Amino acid sequence: MTCAYQAKDDTALMAQIAKGDHAAYAALVSRHNVRFFRLAYRLTGRSEDAEDIVQEAFIHLWQAPHMWDPTRGSRFTTWFYQVISNRALNIRRRNMRYSVVELLEVEDDRTDAEEALSFKRRRLWLEERIRALPDRQRLALILCFYEDLSNQEAADIMGIGLKALQSLLMRAKATLKDDMICFDELKTGGRP
Amino acid sequence: MKKEELENFLLIYGTDPQRWPENIRTSMETCMKSSAHFSNLRKEMQFLEREMRQCLRPPDVPGLAMRIIAAAHSVPPTDVAATPWLRVAIAAAFACALILGGGIGYFTGAAPVDETLSRLTTSALYGTRMFL
Numbered sequence: 001m002t003c004a005y006q007a008k009d010d011t012a013l014m015a016q017i018a019k020g021d022h023a024a025y026a027a028l029v030s031r032h033n034v035r036f037f038r039l040a041y042r043l044t045g046r047s048e049d050a051e052d053i054v055q056e057a058f059i060h061l062w063q064a065p066h067m068w069d070p071t072r073g074s075r076f077t078t079w080f081y082q083v084i085s086n087r088a089l090n091i092r093r094r095n096m097r098y099s100v101v102e103l104l105e106v107e108d109d110r111t112d113a114e115e116a117l118s119f120k121r122r123r124l125w126l127e128e129r130i131r132a133l134p135d136r137q138r139l140a141l142i143l144c145f146y147e148d149l150s151n152q153e154a155a156d157i158m159g160i161g162l163k164a165l166q167s168l169l170m171r172a173k174a175t176l177k178d179d180m181i182c183f184d185e186l187k188t189g190g191r192p
Numbered sequence: 193m194k195k196e197e198l199e200n201f202l203l204i205y206g207t208d209p210q211r212w213p214e215n216i217r218t219s220m221e222t223c224m225k226s227s228a229h230f231s232n233l234r235k236e237m238q239f240l241e242r243e244m245r246q247c248l249r250p251p252d253v254p255g256l257a258m259r260i261i262a263a264a265h266s267v268p269p270t271d272v273a274a275t276p277w278l279r280v281a282i283a284a285a286f287a288c289a290l291i292l293g294g295g296i297g298y299f300t301g302a303a304p305v306d307e308t309l310s311r312l313t314t315s316a317l318y319g320t321r322m323f324l
Contacts, residue, residue: 020269026261033257041250051253055260062264119246127247145206145241146248170203177203177240 006031010076018065029058032077035147036084042142043088045131049095053087074156081143081157089135122183129179137172140165193223198230202237 005027016024040050143154155165205211223230
């Protein structure tokens with residue numbers, strides 16, 4: 001039975017969910033929970049918040065599956081990306097705080113202590129710069145670069161045109177590139 | 193292809209040729225191979241992307257799916273659209289209220305206002321100064 005549900009696409013599962021089919025709901029949640037958690041985490045920077053966002057969004061989906069209307073032409077994932085990103089950005093605006101502890105807890109497999117420290121500093125700096133990007137630039141970057149979605153998919157999720165998305169991506173990456181150069185110059189004291 | 197143009201393409205599509213649009217892929221690859229300057233641009237972007245990959249790594253969340261599924265078990269679906277009879281009942285109630293209200297208004301008619309009585313009541317409540 002589980003295999004039968006796994007073989008179904010999102011639209012078919014959503015049709016079953018609308019009839020109150022719990023197994024279909026379980027299949028949909030199992031299929032997508034990690035990717036939406038990833039997005040929520042990258043937008044909020046806090047795993048507790050990300051978990052809450054994903055959990056609440058999925059429970060809301062169970063309660064009101066007709067919120068997604070397949071006749072509008074958008075895929076389930078496109079629509080749910082919108083739901084998660086809106087919730088995550090709202091939470092982030094409310095909190096406006098970053099969990100430095102979580103950033104430091106990321107494992108580092110480099111052996112040389114100095115190199116590891118330099119690597120960690122650079123990563124923390126860059127991570128901070130990514131989080132400091134304007135919301136729309138950050139969302140565009142996360143969708144295209146981290147979620148590996150096509151530019152068109154990302155534009156659909158954000159409800160903007162392709163050109164606008166490309167402009168956001170360009171500005172985001174150009175800023176980060178400049179920031180990296182700035183970091184290296186600060187580290188070397190301006191020496192080449 | 194100009195330097196600025198190529199740099200913009202790299203910013204938009206990244207350094208992975210798989211993500212480049214087919215119509216510019218060949219010319220981009222030719223530029224990279226033919227010019228050391230363009231090749232360096234790509235290397236710079238590759239470095240940035242490598243560093244970015246190390247950032248925003250989400251932690252593992254074992255059991256998240258199970259927690260969501262279990263939580264949904266205790267919550268019944270409440271979608272109005274999922275229960276057509278409820279939608280019909282609400283619409284019928286509104287229609288009845290509208291007809292009833294219209295009927296009452298039509299058959300009873302508007303009562304004439306007794307202006308003297310109204311003034312007396314108002315002056316009793318607020319004094320007579322407001323009429324001066």
